[in-house]
Structure formats: structure tokens, C-alpha cells
Amino acid sequence: MGHVKFHLGYFTKFGATSWPGDGKEFGSNWIDGSYHKELAKMLEAAKFDFVFFEDTLIVGDRYGGSMELDLKNATLAPKLDPIPLLPVMAQDTSHIGLIATASTTFYPPYLLARLLSTVDSLTGGRAGWNMVTSSEKNAALNFGMDKLLPPTVRYDIADEYVDLVKQLWDSWEEGALVADPETGVYVDHTKVHTVDFVGEHFRSRGPLNTVRSPQGYPVLAQAGASERGREFSSKNAEVVLGMMTGGVPGMKAYRQDIRDRAEAQGRNPDDIKVIFLTPVNILPEGVEKPEMTEAEKQVSFEHNIVMASSSLDVDFSQYDLDVPVPQDIVAGGHTSALDYMKKAGREEGKSIRDLFSVGKGASGMDFSGTAQQVADKMMAVMDEVGGDGFLIEGSGYNRQLPQLVDELVPALQQAGAVRTEYTGKTLREILREF
Numbered sequence: 001m002g003h004v005k006f007h008l009g010y011f012t013k014f015g016a017t018s019w020p021g022d023g024k025e026f027g028s029n030w031i032d033g034s035y036h037k038e039l040a041k042m043l044e045a046a047k048f049d050f051v052f053f054e055d056t057l058i059v060g061d062r063y064g065g066s067m068e069l070d071l072k073n074a075t076l077a078p079k080l081d082p083i084p085l086l087p088v089m090a091q092d093t094s095h096i097g098l099i100a101t102a103s104t105t106f107y108p109p110y111l112l113a114r115l116l117s118t119v120d121s122l123t124g125g126r127a128g129w130n131m132v133t134s135s136e137k138n139a140a141l142n143f144g145m146d147k148l149l150p151p152t153v154r155y156d157i158a159d160e161y162v163d164l165v166k167q168l169w170d171s172w173e174e175g176a177l178v179a180d181p182e183t184g185v186y187v188d189h190t191k192v193h194t195v196d197f198v199g200e201h202f203r204s205r206g207p208l209n210t211v212r213s214p215q216g217y218p219v220l221a222q223a224g225a226s227e228r229g230r231e232f233s234s235k236n237a238e239v240v241l242g243m244m245t246g247g248v249p250g251m252k253a254y255r256q257d258i259r260d261r262a263e264a265q266g267r268n269p270d271d272i273k274v275i276f277l278t279p280v281n282i283l284p285e286g287v288e289k290p291e292m293t294e295a296e297k298q299v300s301f302e303h304n305i306v307m308a309s310s311s312l313d314v315d316f317s318q319y320d321l322d323v324p325v326p327q328d329i330v331a332g333g334h335t336s337a338l339d340y341m342k343k344a345g346r347e348e349g350k351s352i353r354d355l356f357s358v359g360k361g362a363s364g365m366d367f368s369g370t371a372q373q374v375a376d377k378m379m380a381v382m383d384e385v386g387g388d389g390f391l392i393e394g395s396g397y398n399r400q401l402p403q404l405v406d407e408l409v410p411a412l413q414q415a416g417a418v419r420t421e422y423t424g425k426t427l428r429e430i431l432r433e434f
């Protein structure tokens, strides 16, 4: 039986992805971009659709009011801006897509539209933008705000923001750049227009002062599972990231919901790819997944509690970490994640430490085993869900790269589940191949 054909992305950050380590491993040399240049070549050779960079704008100190755990483990910081890295990664590659995160809450829309148009030109039409509204209070403080606005308001603003940046990208029609030596005209001024945008939150006259980029717009990506987040992504996004915590039924329902909402907005649901974030753990034949050591559990605990304290806006140091999750914790940030934690405390007696001592990027689905076993599991899940692919958790998993590109991907290719070549040239074309 044939398998559903699906897309592969690689999830990472412009940060220290091989820490903790000995400082000499692949990935240690990241600050000058050399690691990511190599990474792009490796992933392109394996025919990945895209590399995806998450990003945040803070040094985390929400846990106990100290930056120590964040900086010690290189969890949220240090992180360099991924947008200038994309053209660097494009230099020695020709097809792999390059998606970076930027926040609608902090970037002025005109500047971001111009920057992403520039990057789309520099990468030959391979750029993508992960549209986030940001969830950390510290980020607000960095931009002179006392706090973030409520999530639904941030999404309302983001909707208007996306409307504006699209108009700015369209302010240059296709074919405006003529460079005609006969007439002496470089740009046909009748094909460049002001946008005269007047919204509730933004105003911009336009046009952009760039040229129209190869894709016109970068590919738009988004993750956000709340009701308002889904409305936003089904209206605007072409790549929607999902979590696998609900297992196959949850994944299937999430994808169908996004597709239904997109259709209701007059879009072709096949133009949206729902891609699920997952770690993989590829082991030699006959080797069981090793139990985490106490030291590994401690690293995971420190990593996860720094991440969660910032994104949920809770100082977990105020609570007893070793009793069932207290039911009176109040979050400034994502409430659904906190509800999940409280439920695990109530129903399973889990403590905060239990919940945070699991591996980085644990997803609820166990993709571990030999490359062939992992490939079989991934294909079985996709066959059931119906598409559209996996975003393989790369940060902290550099040690898995050789097995990933030399064993797992070939096993998927052999079964006809993932691409063996690129037909399209731009990222949008590549995503729409199937």
C-alpha cells in the first residue's frame, strides 16, 4: 500500500544547540554562522523542505528572578537574530526553504516587510516568516511596555499587521522592474503604488522602496492552537505548526479544523500544510531507549522550567516543586498549558518536577527505535492523520543528525513517503508539490 507523502522541516534556533556538551561537538561553532551553513547543506542533501528558526527576544529570569539557569544551560539566551542568517545559509544551497520567526508585537510593519522582502530576494525565493505575537513579559519590558496585551488582542493586532505587510509587498506589481536601456526606464512607475493604509493600530503610506521579491511574499507560517490562534492561522498561514500531545486523534482533528476554517475563509485547504513538531530518537539495532540519568533529568528540568516560567509567566520557584501540581497557580501567559499541568497534578499526582524532568521536546508520541522502526511509526501516523508532515526537533539533537539524514530519511524515501528531489524552485512551489 502506498503511503501518504509528507513534508519534512527541521526545527532549530540561532543559538547553542549542542550544549551541554564538550564545546567541540558539531554545532559548537555557531556564532559566525558556520554551523548553520553546514546544517543547511546536510538537510538539503537529504531533501528537507525547510529549516525553521524559532526566536524570542529575552534573557529568561522569570524563575526565581535570576538569569542563572537560562544562561547556564543556553536555554532562551544567547540567541542571535535568525533573519540575517537565512541568506548566509542560502549561499551554498539552492532549494531548501529558510523560515525565521519575527514578532508582530515588536517589529514596525514597514521595516519587517522591507527586511523579509530583502531576504526573499537574497535567498532566491526561499524565505518564510513565522508570525508570532510573543508571549514573554520580559520582551514587553525590553520595548518600553509594562506588559503584553491579552493574547486575543495581540492576534487582532497581528491580523491587521499581516494585512498591511501584504499590501506593502503588493505595492510593487510583478514586472515593475523593467531596466530597459532603450527607454532609459529602470522601474515602470505605473506599477508601483502607495498603499495609504489606515487601520485601527497601524498607518502606512507606502510603497515599499524595495523591488518585488521572487515569491512576492515570504511563505507565512504560524503556530497557535487557541481558538483565536486557529482563526488567525487559517486566515493567514501557509504552514501551520502543531503539537502532537493529543496523539493521532488530536492531530487529525487539529489538521481538519484548520482545513475547514481555511475553506470557510475562501482558501484552498491544500495551500496550508499542517506540520507537527516532534523529536526523534534513532537507536542502533537491539538497543533500547536508555533511561535518563539523574544528571540528564536535572538538565531537562532546568531547561523546561526556564522555558515555562517565561512563556506561562509564572515564577514556579514560589511553589513546592515536589507535591502534586498546586491548583492555585495563576499564569499571566498561556493558560491552556497550565490547565494541562494542573490536570496532571489532580488526576495523576504529578509534581512540577515530574512534569519538567522529561526530555527536551517530549511530544507524547514515541518516535524512538531503529531508523526503520521510526520511519514506520512516522508513516503510520501520517497515513492516519492524512498529512502534512513533521517538523523534526533539532535543537539539542545535533548528535542525531547523521542518523537522521543517512538512515531515517532514506528509509522514508524508499517507502515513497517523502521527497527524493525538488521540482519547485521557491519555497512556496516546493510546499505545494504535494
Ligand SMILES: Cc1cc2nc3c(=O)[nH]c(=O)nc-3n(C[C@H](O)[C@H](O)[C@H](O)COP(=O)(O)O)c2cc1C
Residues within 6 Å of the ligand: 053, 054, 055, 056, 101, 130, 131, 132, 133, 134, 135, 151, 223, 224, 225, 226, 227, 228, 229, 230, 241, 242, 243, 277, 334
Ligand atoms: C512549534 C511551535 C513553535 C513556536 N515558535 C515560537 C517562536 O519561535 N517564538 C514565539 O514567540 N512563539 C513561538 N511559539 C508560540 C506560538 O506562536 C503561540 O504563541 C503559542 O503556541 C500559543 O498560541 P495560542 O495561544 O494560540 O495557543 C511556537 C509554538 C509552537 C507550537
